[in-house]
Amino acid sequence: MKYSTVLSLTAVITGYVLADTPATCSTTGDNTPIKSGCCPRDPSKRLRRSAREIFARTDSPTCPTPKFYGDSCCTHEFAKPTLDKGTFNLQCGANGVADIVNDAVKVEIVGCDTADDLTKETCILQISSTPAGSITDTHLEISTSAWTSTKYPTKDPASWSYTSYCVKTTGVCQVPLNKIGDGASALCDKKLYIAYHTSTSDGTTSKTCTGDGTLIPGQPGSRWWEYLTLDFTCPKTCDGWCCCEKPVTPPPPPPSTQVCNIGTAFGYADGAKNLNGNPVGPAVCDTANRWGWYFATSETSLSGTLIVGAGGNDLTKGTTVGTWSATITGSDITFKYDLYDDNTNGHFDLSSVHVYASCTAPTTCAPGKFTFKDDTLTGSSDTSYTKTFSVSGGTCSTYYLIFHASVNQQIPSTGTCPTPAQ
Structure with missing residues (x-):
């Protein structure tokens, strides 16, 4: 049995600018949205923050200057499902060495950038591949528990539960996370098991390809198909920001x-x-x-x-x-x-x-x-x-x-x- 392959993709929100009229951080606790430990820009004060206070993050967007300080303050965090690695190998044939296409499969978590996104159909697990030939068929099965000799995908991939979320001739599968187990929030510190199968052809030879991971149990005959294990973490990720206004220093009065x-x-x-x-x-x-x-x-x-x-x-x-x-x-x-x-x-x-x-x-x-x-x-x-x-x-x-x-x-x-x- 092969080693279990662990995948991930860390989505970091960086490099964009908040709107010209962003939420202004409150330094008094009134109205906006919680008391700010990020304003004023006093480093010693910003270090002494409680868990309820707003704070600055290095992955936050920037604020419009010169009205505001350039770095924004995080006002809300959520546990974001995240994978540790975004690519893995594709095996197109029974030979575990000769039939490997390196880094040919990509796994992404897409559209899950806020706490509200986690319950939407647009928060998806996306799987795609780039085999040597053209893709002629695609199948997908997903489980929240490990497959065993008594619990495994059906022998006919056409009946796999998540195949309907795949485009047959492109190999792209997009599954809303709220359609997997108890949804996106339940994935934190958990695993997903995916059997990703494609049929390919280069014009003369047809091949069967699967993600290069662990042998699927209970398969008929000499079938060698494999599945991959995805490990999830859920780091705290900011999905709300405010901007600290710079104090306005009035110009000195003109001399008399x-x-x-x-x-x-x-x-x-x-x-x-x-x-x-x-x-x-x-x-x-x-x-x-x-x-x-x-x-x-x-x-x-x-x-x-x-x-x-x-x-x-x-x-x-x-x-x-x-x-x-x-x-x-x-x-x-x-x-x-x-x-x-x-x-x-x-x-x-x-x-x-x-x-x-x-x-x-x-x-x-x-x-x-x-x-x-x-x-x-x-x-x-x-x-x-x-x-x-x-x-x-x-x-x-x-x-x-x-x-x-x-x-x-x-x-x-x-x-x-x-x-x-x-």
């Missing part, structure tokens, strides 16, 4: 700030001329020390930067606070100021805006005498400004332009406002 008048800004770009006439030419202003720039141009589209405090027209002394642009259409000019308002370049806003736009060169640097002026800006929200107005003198062959503004800066309340640049 103050608004400082940092002084005068002028528009600058390549081709700008100095208001004080340096390095050559007469000064535009009645004060020769006046820094700043103007443009004498026939172009109708210009842009540049707004700079505060570039005394002596030294760009290295100035602070760039934003950008400007202008478009001239006939006798109209549209200009726009955009001041920086970010943590990289600084937080600036406008307190007044003045623009000189004329067909004649400027003779004064007093912003109050420019073509356009707006001294009504208040608060700290005027970071962008745009306006369209008429050029003095109408349409020009050469446009003379000055872009000026008074600028505020927002700084920490612990800082000291600088002296406004003139």
Whole structure:
């Protein structure tokens, strides 16, 4: 008599993600579904759990992050019927060595992933095989007790009890566990005995195949058919999970700030001329020390930067606070100021805006005498400004332009406002 072959398949649920709105673990014991020893994520607390507490498992699905911690918590376990091995040999002929097809039979427990599944028709014992030839017939008998010389499968496999659960020409048998003995739950730490028989043909030779295990007693003549012994264990397996929400840490409040008048800004770009006439030419202003720039141009589209405090027209002394642009259409000019308002370049806003736009060169640097002026800006929200107005003198062959503004800066309340640049 051959040794008894023990089979199994361990079904481990891993590698999937819970729904976007999973059950949230309760840390108070209220409502969901039992008190959690899995939340918060304090390792020392999680080790001190009782049998009733939720706990984390390595075979659990993952929770959606970042709202939840990635590993989930088990909320319910059940005893899951499990086999220790999933494949065994197929013997196709009386010769126990020459007629063996290695690892040709596969046994699985399918669709038994929750406690509720165990009573359903979809929780099945599945047996299949891959012999050398094509399968022409399949038979199956199952017993919850060992076969003996007085209790064994009938001699005619066509009358075996579980053959109706097999597909004759594929060799696949799918038997609901609730049709075997007292059902799936009764299999824990028990055995099943299966006689799996197929008829095969390779086109020239027909063979009889059975699972390579223990000789079936009580067979007629020299029949050598065998059966297999399946040993079941029922490890505790999780079939319910919840997710621990990560604590939400509110962002720190923004630091308190103050608004400082940092002084005068002028528009600058390549081709700008100095208001004080340096390095050559007469000064535009009645004060020769006046820094700043103007443009004498026939172009109708210009842009540049707004700079505060570039005394002596030294760009290295100035602070760039934003950008400007202008478009001239006939006798109209549209200009726009955009001041920086970010943590990289600084937080600036406008307190007044003045623009000189004329067909004649400027003779004064007093912003109050420019073509356009707006001294009504208040608060700290005027970071962008745009306006369209008429050029003095109408349409020009050469446009003379000055872009000026008074600028505020927002700084920490612990800082000291600088002296406004003139």
